[in-house]
Each structure stands twice: as C-alpha cells, then as structure tokens.
Amino acid sequence: MNTIERIVTPFDVPPGYSREDFLRRMQLRNRRVRLRRLWRGAAGILAILLVWQAASRILGLELLLPEPLTVLRNVVTTLTVSDSHWLYGPNIYVHLWHSFLRAMAGFVSAALVAIPLGLALGRITTLREFVMPGIQGVYPIPGIAWIPLAILWFGLGDAAVVFVVFATVFFPLLFSAEAGARLISPTVLDAGRCFGARGVTLFFRVVLPATIPYIITGLRISLGGAWRMIVAGEMLASQDGIGYLLMESRFQFRAVDLMTAMILVAIVGYATEKLIVGTIEKRTIEKWEVQPS
Amino acid sequence: MDIPVIEAVDVNHFYEGQLGWNHALDHLSLTIRHNEFLCILGPSGCGKSTFLKIIAGLIQPSTGSVLLNDRPIKGPGLDRGVVFQDPALFAWLTVLRNVEFGLLMGGWKRHAARDRAMHVLEIVGLARQTSLYPFQLSGGMKHRVAVARAWALTDAALLLMDEPFSAIDAINRMALQDHLVRTWLTEQRTVLYVTHDIEEAVYLADRIVILKPSPGRLACDLRNELPRPRDRHSAAFLAVKSRVMEEMRRHGVTTE
Structure with a gap:
C-alpha cells in the first residue's frame, strides 16, 4: 500500500471514478486481506488449543498435562506477580529481564564481531582462504556442546551463558554476511569504485548496504538461535532466568509453571524478533524493496 | 596545442578464457579530442568493452599505454564518468542521492552537490522522481539516472x-x-560511447571508429558532420548509415 501512495506518475481513471476512488478501493481490499489473514490465523491457533484441551481431558492427568485454560490463568497470575504459589526466587520479570540481557549480550557482541569479519571474508580472498576452513571446522560443534567447557572456563553464571549464546549465533551471522559480500554484483562494485569510493569508504558506502538483505537474514536466524540457547544455557549454568525457571519447575513437579514459562519464552522471543529485526527491515530493505538474490 | 583527452598507444590486451588466451585488443591506437562524441562500433568480441574498461581504470592493458590528459591511468577515478550496460544504480539510495554520490565522494559541499544533481536530473527529465528509489523506476528511467550520475561529475574529462x-x-x-543528444547539446562533453548498433552510432556520434573482432583491431575511423538533432529518416542520415555499412563490409567486419 506504501508503493501506491509513493508513485507520483499520474494514472488514468475509468469514467465516473476519481483517483481517490482507486485509493479507497485499494485500502478496502487491503483491509479485507488483513482481516481474512487474521481470522484464519486465529482459527489455526484455536484448533491447536482444542486438540490440547481434548488430550488433557482424555488423559485426565492434571499434573502432567494441564488444560489450556489452567495454563492461561497461570500465565496471568504469574505476570501479575501474585506470589500465591511462587517457588522460584525473584519475580517473573526479573527472570525474563536477566534472560533478555544475557541473550542480547551474546547476540550483540557476536554481531559486532561476526558481521564485519564476514564482510571482510567475503571481499578479501586471501583472508577467506586463511580463515574459512578453520571456521568451518568449528561450526559443526553444537552450541550446547560448549556449555560444559564454558562452565569450566567461566564458572556457573552470566559469563558462561553469554559465551554459549555467542558461540551459537556467531556462525549464522558470519556466513550470511560472508555470502552477501561475496555475491555483490560486480558492476555495482565497479560503479562504487568509478564514482570515487575506495577502501573503507567503499566498504561502508557500497559493500555494507549492498549486503544488508543477507545480513538481515543472518540476524533473524541468529536471534532465534540466541533465544533457544539462552534457555539451554540457563538450565545448566544459571541461578535465575527463564531457563532456570523451566528446570526448577520440573524439580517442583509443576507442569503448569513449566508450560507457563514456555509460553513466555515464545512471547518474548517473538516480540524481540519483531522489535529488532522488524525495525531494521523497515528502515532498509522494505524501503529499497531488495531481496537476497 | 591542445592535449588529447585520451591517447591510447599500441594497446594490446589478452585475457584468460576457457580454452586459452583470448586476444581482446591487438595493438590499438586511438586519440580522443576535447568535446568529441566518439562511438566505438563493432560486433561482440571486438574488444570494445575491454577498451572502455581499460580507460575506466577497471582493468590494466597487457601492454601499451593509455594517457588521460597526458597522465597515465592508475585505477578508476572521478575524472571519468562511467555509464554501465546494466544501470548498476545503488538500490539503497534515492535517485537524487545516486546522482550526488560521485560529487560527495569528490569532496563537494552538500548543498552544491544537491544543486548540481538537481540540475542534471532536470536535463534528463527526472526532476519529479528525485526522491524515488531505483525499484520504483521503469527500465528507461534507471538508465537516465545512470547517465545523470556520470554526467553530474563536472570534473570528469570524459564520459564512458x-x-x-x-x-x-x-x-x-x-x-x-x-x-x-539533448543533454549533450545543453552541456557539451567528451564522450566515448561503445555500441554494436549502427543507427545509434550514426545518430549520436561526431566520429565513428569501427573495430573488427578476433583479435580486436581498428578497421576504420569516420567523421560524421551531420548537424544535431538528427533526423533518422533524412537522406543525409541514411547516406552516412550506408557508408558505415559499406566500410564494415569492405573491412570484413560484416560478411554479406
């Protein structure tokens, strides 16, 4: 709908209509499409909830598989910080906030190292030939496999968790930046050089923006990865955070709290992705309408 | 008295192909004078794009020398404006910012660059599209932006x-x-224009240099004095066109 408003070329209208009519019709159609998507999505989610409800009714094991409504009520009481049955130290917001901080620390530090390095690897063949084999050798080690070593190195606590997040998200960020920089159209690069950009200027004015679509893909993948890893890391190496909460609910034999924590992980993960990657996307590739080729 | 804008002496260029060395240019010598509109005309494989890339500083000739205003060419630079076959616009910049790019790189002040870019965009007929992004333009508009981006460089001794x-x-x-042509009439520049289209060469150029392929050699060098703007259907135009075709046949560039 943005495109329609931005195009300035005049266009013809059939007799009896005005330009405004056309815009109105477009708006109406867009609204209808949005509504349709909304209710279909809602119906799909409702179906999942119904299956869940049916399963817990049939099994009748409230302790292991509580009903959706029970869990939902528990989400609300947890979020309203009612401490009627709270068994997990600080309140939920402190847990979530600590998890968020750790995830961001790992994610941002990995992005600051991996993106510039990836761009350099994509553009400088010598560097790529020296460095890539080593990186590809380390890459198959799953993030979780780093946890014991991280605990050994940093002890139980923040540093170990941040480290495993870093070790997980570093690779997708690096590979996407590297591929993007390597695959830049040669003529665009020539154009940059012919119009006076060289060295660092060429890097920031041409290579970086031309690679943004790839970098965004990398950010999206790695942000999801960061959030997954934070849960795993905190289960084993932390005394608070959402992962700790999950593990602790198992010890307390409270499936309802476990599921509540899982739902909160989903919500916060979704929101962070929308907020961070969505914002970057809106200010770059949506405006330029470019896609990774 | 005046130094030629480009003086290419004995330029010889090979590049590696799938089956060995390809001889792209065979001892080509050519001078381009100030404010000349020169078309290099030839079929694919005659080395015309290679020659242009050498002048742009994007490739080094195997042997021979090319002087730009009496100085050897070392790499690309803002003293030449280049328009590529694929418009190669910067997708992340608006039309205006694409045209300003070279100026700002050359150290122009922001407002001066803006004025110059606006002026050139007016000449190419895109004054109303300055704030659009490349994806919002038609194919022809993109090419006009590419021309404007090169034309904006006032310090460029020639346009490629x-x-x-x-x-x-x-x-x-x-x-x-x-x-x-209208742009050129508003603001005369030295232009080196590579094409494989005879009519285009006759329509645009003051001077037409025909190359023949495998290896790329100079076949002949013609003047075209027709006044601008030219009429593609006038008898004089058709006469020049048939002379070009005749020369191509005589030098074995075409084989009919």
Missing part, C-alpha cells in the same frame, strides 16, 4: 558509456538517445 541502452526495447531506446 558501455552500450548503456542495449538492453532497452527499440522504441524506448530512441527516446533515451534523444535525451542523451
């Missing part, structure tokens, strides 16, 4: 155009050629 309109349909190509 590598078949800029060859991917455009014939009807729009004529419109783009008209735009180019």
Whole structure:
C-alpha cells in the first residue's frame, strides 16, 4: 500500500471514478486481506488449543498435562506477580529481564564481531582462504556442546551463558554476511569504485548496504538461535532466568509453571524478533524493496 | 596545442578464457579530442568493452599505454564518468542521492552537490522522481539516472558509456538517445560511447571508429558532420548509415 501512495506518475481513471476512488478501493481490499489473514490465523491457533484441551481431558492427568485454560490463568497470575504459589526466587520479570540481557549480550557482541569479519571474508580472498576452513571446522560443534567447557572456563553464571549464546549465533551471522559480500554484483562494485569510493569508504558506502538483505537474514536466524540457547544455557549454568525457571519447575513437579514459562519464552522471543529485526527491515530493505538474490 | 583527452598507444590486451588466451585488443591506437562524441562500433568480441574498461581504470592493458590528459591511468577515478550496460544504480539510495554520490565522494559541499544533481536530473527529465528509489523506476528511467550520475561529475574529462541502452526495447531506446543528444547539446562533453548498433552510432556520434573482432583491431575511423538533432529518416542520415555499412563490409567486419 506504501508503493501506491509513493508513485507520483499520474494514472488514468475509468469514467465516473476519481483517483481517490482507486485509493479507497485499494485500502478496502487491503483491509479485507488483513482481516481474512487474521481470522484464519486465529482459527489455526484455536484448533491447536482444542486438540490440547481434548488430550488433557482424555488423559485426565492434571499434573502432567494441564488444560489450556489452567495454563492461561497461570500465565496471568504469574505476570501479575501474585506470589500465591511462587517457588522460584525473584519475580517473573526479573527472570525474563536477566534472560533478555544475557541473550542480547551474546547476540550483540557476536554481531559486532561476526558481521564485519564476514564482510571482510567475503571481499578479501586471501583472508577467506586463511580463515574459512578453520571456521568451518568449528561450526559443526553444537552450541550446547560448549556449555560444559564454558562452565569450566567461566564458572556457573552470566559469563558462561553469554559465551554459549555467542558461540551459537556467531556462525549464522558470519556466513550470511560472508555470502552477501561475496555475491555483490560486480558492476555495482565497479560503479562504487568509478564514482570515487575506495577502501573503507567503499566498504561502508557500497559493500555494507549492498549486503544488508543477507545480513538481515543472518540476524533473524541468529536471534532465534540466541533465544533457544539462552534457555539451554540457563538450565545448566544459571541461578535465575527463564531457563532456570523451566528446570526448577520440573524439580517442583509443576507442569503448569513449566508450560507457563514456555509460553513466555515464545512471547518474548517473538516480540524481540519483531522489535529488532522488524525495525531494521523497515528502515532498509522494505524501503529499497531488495531481496537476497 | 591542445592535449588529447585520451591517447591510447599500441594497446594490446589478452585475457584468460576457457580454452586459452583470448586476444581482446591487438595493438590499438586511438586519440580522443576535447568535446568529441566518439562511438566505438563493432560486433561482440571486438574488444570494445575491454577498451572502455581499460580507460575506466577497471582493468590494466597487457601492454601499451593509455594517457588521460597526458597522465597515465592508475585505477578508476572521478575524472571519468562511467555509464554501465546494466544501470548498476545503488538500490539503497534515492535517485537524487545516486546522482550526488560521485560529487560527495569528490569532496563537494552538500548543498552544491544537491544543486548540481538537481540540475542534471532536470536535463534528463527526472526532476519529479528525485526522491524515488531505483525499484520504483521503469527500465528507461534507471538508465537516465545512470547517465545523470556520470554526467553530474563536472570534473570528469570524459564520459564512458558501455552500450548503456542495449538492453532497452527499440522504441524506448530512441527516446533515451534523444535525451542523451539533448543533454549533450545543453552541456557539451567528451564522450566515448561503445555500441554494436549502427543507427545509434550514426545518430549520436561526431566520429565513428569501427573495430573488427578476433583479435580486436581498428578497421576504420569516420567523421560524421551531420548537424544535431538528427533526423533518422533524412537522406543525409541514411547516406552516412550506408557508408558505415559499406566500410564494415569492405573491412570484413560484416560478411554479406
């Protein structure tokens, strides 16, 4: 709908209509499409909830598989910080906030190292030939496999968790930046050089923006990865955070709290992705309408 | 008295192909004078794009020398404006910012660069599209932006155009050629224009240099004194065109 408003070329209208009519019709159609998507999505989610409800009714094991409504009520009481049955130290917001901080620390530090390095690897063949084999050798080690070593190195606590997040998200960020920089159209690069950009200027004015679509893909993948890893890391190496909460609910034999924590992980993960990657996307590739080729 | 803008002496160029060395240019010597509109005309494989890339500083010739205003060419620079076959616009910049790019890189002040870019965009007929992004433009408009981006460089001693309109349909190509001629009449520049289209060469150029392929050699060098703007259907125009075709046949560039 943005495109329609931005195009300035005049266009013809059939007799009896005005330009405004056309815009109105477009708006109406867009609204209808949005509504349709909304209710279909809602119906799909409702179906999942119904299956869940049916399963817990049939099994009748409230302790292991509580009903959706029970869990939902528990989400609300947890979020309203009612401490009627709270068994997990600080309140939920402190847990979530600590998890968020750790995830961001790992994610941002990995992005600051991996993106510039990836761009350099994509553009400088010598560097790529020296460095890539080593990186590809380390890459198959799953993030979780780093946890014991991280605990050994940093002890139980923040540093170990941040480290495993870093070790997980570093690779997708690096590979996407590297591929993007390597695959830049040669003529665009020539154009940059012919119009006076060289060295660092060429890097920031041409290579970086031309690679943004790839970098965004990398950010999206790695942000999801960061959030997954934070849960795993905190289960084993932390005394608070959402992962700790999950593990602790198992010890307390409270499936309802476990599921509540899982739902909160989903919500916060979704929101962070929308907020961070969505914002970057809106200010770059949506405006330029470019896609990774 | 005046130094030629380009003086190429004995330029010889090989590049590695799948089956061995390809001889792209065979001892080509050519001078381009100030404010000349020169078309290099030839079929694919005659080395015309290679020659343009050498002048742009994007490749080094195997042997021979090319002087730009009496100084050897070392790499690309803002003293030449280049228009590529694929418009190669910066997708992340608006039309205006694309045109300003070279100026700002050359150390122009922001407002001066803006004025110059606006002026050139007016000449190519895109004054209303300055705030659009490349994806919002038609193919022809993109090529006009590419021309404007090169034309904006006032310090460029010459403009290099590598078949800029060859991917455009014939009807729009004529419109783009008209735009180019109008631009050139408003602001005379030295232009080196590479093409494989005879009519285009006759329509645009003061001087037509025909190359023949495998290896790329100079076949002949013609003057075209027709006054601008030219009429593609006048008897004089057709006479020049048939002379060009005759020369191509005589030098074995075409084989009919």
